[in-house]
Amino acid sequence: MRAIRYQAHGGPEQLRLEEAPLPTLCPDEVLVRQAFSSVNPADWKLRAGWFNEWVPQIFPFIPGADITGTVVAAGPLAAGFAPGMRVAGMVPVQQGGAWAELVPVKAPALTRLSDTVSMQEAAGLPLAGLTAWTALFDLGLLRPGQKVLIHAAAGGVGSLAVQLAKIAGAYVIATCSADNKEMVAALGADKIIDYRVGDFADGLGEVDLVLDTIGGTVRQRSIAVLRPGGTLVTLDPTPPEPTLTQQVRVATVAVAPDGGRLLHLVHLLATGRLRVPIDRVFAMEEAACAHIHSQDGHARGKILISIDATMDRTIF
Numbered sequence: 001m002r003a004i005r006y007q008a009h010g011g012p013e014q015l016r017l018e019e020a021p022l023p024t025l026c027p028d029e030v031l032v033r034q035a036f037s038s039v040n041p042a043d044w045k046l047r048a049g050w051f052n053e054w055v056p057q058i059f060p061f062i063p064g065a066d067i068t069g070t071v072v073a074a075g076p077l078a079a080g081f082a083p084g085m086r087v088a089g090m091v092p093v094q095q096g097g098a099w100a101e102l103v104p105v106k107a108p109a110l111t112r113l114s115d116t117v118s119m120q121e122a123a124g125l126p127l128a129g130l131t132a133w134t135a136l137f138d139l140g141l142l143r144p145g146q147k148v149l150i151h152a153a154a155g156g157v158g159s160l161a162v163q164l165a166k167i168a169g170a171y172v173i174a175t176c177s178a179d180n181k182e183m184v185a186a187l188g189a190d191k192i193i194d195y196r197v198g199d200f201a202d203g204l205g206e207v208d209l210v211l212d213t214i215g216g217t218v219r220q221r222s223i224a225v226l227r228p229g230g231t232l233v234t235l236d237p238t239p240p241e242p243t244l245t246q247q248v249r250v251a252t253v254a255v256a257p258d259g260g261r262l263l264h265l266v267h268l269l270a271t272g273r274l275r276v277p278i279d280r281v282f283a284m285e286e287a288a289c290a291h292i293h294s295q296d297g298h299a300r301g302k303i304l305i306s307i308d309a310t311m312d313r314t315i316f
């Protein structure tokens with residue numbers, strides 16, 4: 001099968017389109033023929049060796065976490081899946097494997113896609129959508145009427161978080177650059193702050209929840225806008241300075257596959273309440289360009305990889 005692989009840590013030039021051995025299937029797994037996958041920043045951080053200390057990699061490594069395609073075969077313990085079904089799901093980023101024509105996926109990490117959901121849109125949903133959901137609801141305990149500040153609202157996670165927070169009845173304050181204001185307004189944000197002009201914290205008042213997608217000084221300044229007892233949910237695994245967080249709750253997201261939760265997100269897509277903004281779709285041959293585009297740090301929504309676009313026969 002064709003797969004994107006790398007044989008050593010390094011720059012985007014390490015990514016090669018190669019012939020790889022067919023994967024074997026465990027009894028609790030489903031073999032998926034991939035239509036699309038997406039880029040998540042963790043893919044290139046892993047490739048560059050940023051996570052070596054925690055996640056030693058075995059080479060050759062196939063990157064990618066997001067799964068969208070059709071079922072080729074289902075193991076005897078993968079109940080509910082049969083050949084030909086359209087599915088979406090996720091493999092753990094550190095395990096990788098999604099940028100290949102065939103991917104074995106644990107059955108509980110998958111969900112069925114109805115014929116009305118485009119595979120392109122679904123490919124941008126699993127990792128970013130599960131991250132946004134975990135941050136806002138599992139860790140952030142967001143309730144209707146609360147004020148939430150969402151950083152990088154035009155990015156993969158942020159663009160979904162803005163919409164999910166609005167669906168939950170929150171007042172959403174979003175940061176992005178001027179070029180993306182229109183896009184973020186269309187997602188439903190109530191107040192939009194251009195993070196390049198002045199200090200985003202000026203005149204903001206107290207907020208109940210911050211979704212920190214940036215870390216560093218942005219996170220430090222965000223803590224100051226939380227009400228006492230408010231919550232900072234961060235995607236940055238580096239713990240914040242304890243002296244700054246005495247009056248607030250702090251929680252860190254470590255996203256994990258969850259087919260049940262994904263089913264709910266897919267339902268929101270199918271009913272038109274949620275959409276996945278697509279920045280650009282790259283061919284497998286352009287895998288290095290896709291990583292470079294993500295590394296530039298200015299994605300508008302999700303960056304996709306097309307593995308077999310002919311499979312996306314969505315019925316509208």
Ligand SMILES: NC(=O)c1ccc[n+]([C@@H]2O[C@H](COP(=O)([O-])OP(=O)(O)OC[C@H]3O[C@@H](n4cnc5c(N)ncnc54)[C@H](OP(=O)(O)O)[C@@H]3O)[C@@H](O)[C@H]2O)c1
Pocket residue numbers: 040041042127128131151152153154155156157158175176177178180195213214218234235236237252253254255294297298299300301
């Ligand atoms: N812990 C976890 O489980 C987990 C899960 C998912 C993601 N993450 C991490 O979370 C981060 C965000 O992920 P993502 O997929 O959303 O990334 P992304 O799609 O690459 O984010 C790109 C966006 O960031 C915006 N941005 C850059 N600097 C900004 C700033 N100072 N203030 C506001 N917006 C800014 C850009 O907006 P402009 O173009 O307008 O500048 C762009 O729209 C990444 O570091 C990723 O590794 C962690």
